[in-house]
Amino acid sequence: MAEIPAGSRYVAMGSSFAARLAATTGAAAEGAGPEYVAASAVSAGHHAWSATPWTRRFHLSLRGGAPYHPRPAGMAAVAELVVAALSQAPGEPGEPAAPGNPGAPEAPGGPA
Numbered sequence: 732m733a734e735i736p737a738g739s740r741y742v743a744m745g746s747s748f749a750a751r752l753a754a755t756t757g758a759a760a761e762g763a764g765p766e767y768v769a770a771s772a773v774s775a776g777h778h779a780w781s782a783t784p785w786t787r788r789f790h791l792s793l794r795g796g797a798p799y800h801p802r803p804a805g806m807a808a809v810a811e812l813v814v815a816a817l818s819q820a821p822g823e824p825g826e827p828a829a830p831g832n833p834g835a836p837e838a839p840g841g842p843a
Contacts, residue, residue: 745778745799768816770809777805785809 753771760767777785785805789798796802801809 742778742780749775766816768809768812770812773812774805774808777808 749771753769757767757769774785777783779786779788779799783804784802785808786799786801787796
């Protein structure tokens with residue numbers, strides 16, 4: 732399969748979709764009352780075309796997993812974020828750092 736250029740409209744479209752999905756999910760969680768772990772905030776630098784992807788690229792086969800769905804590394808990283816959030820005292824400020832990804836994400840609003 733041909734590579735999709737990093738600067739293509741597909742990257743912008745994916746980033747836009749991911750931002751809308753994160754905003755909608757966050758708003759739904761806020762309205763319902765559960766604690767929300769914003770994996771999108773720390774996974775942006777791990778989009779499907781990054782050097783360390785947490786999701787799969789688009790492909791026509793379901794062999795190896797569905798397109799744009801999590802890879803094992805992404806699932807493990809998000810699980811660690813959930814455990815860290817559950818380990819915090821209720822009302823404790825701060826957002827857990829991404830496992831193996833200290834600091835700010837590479838591309839805010841990118842695919843989660």
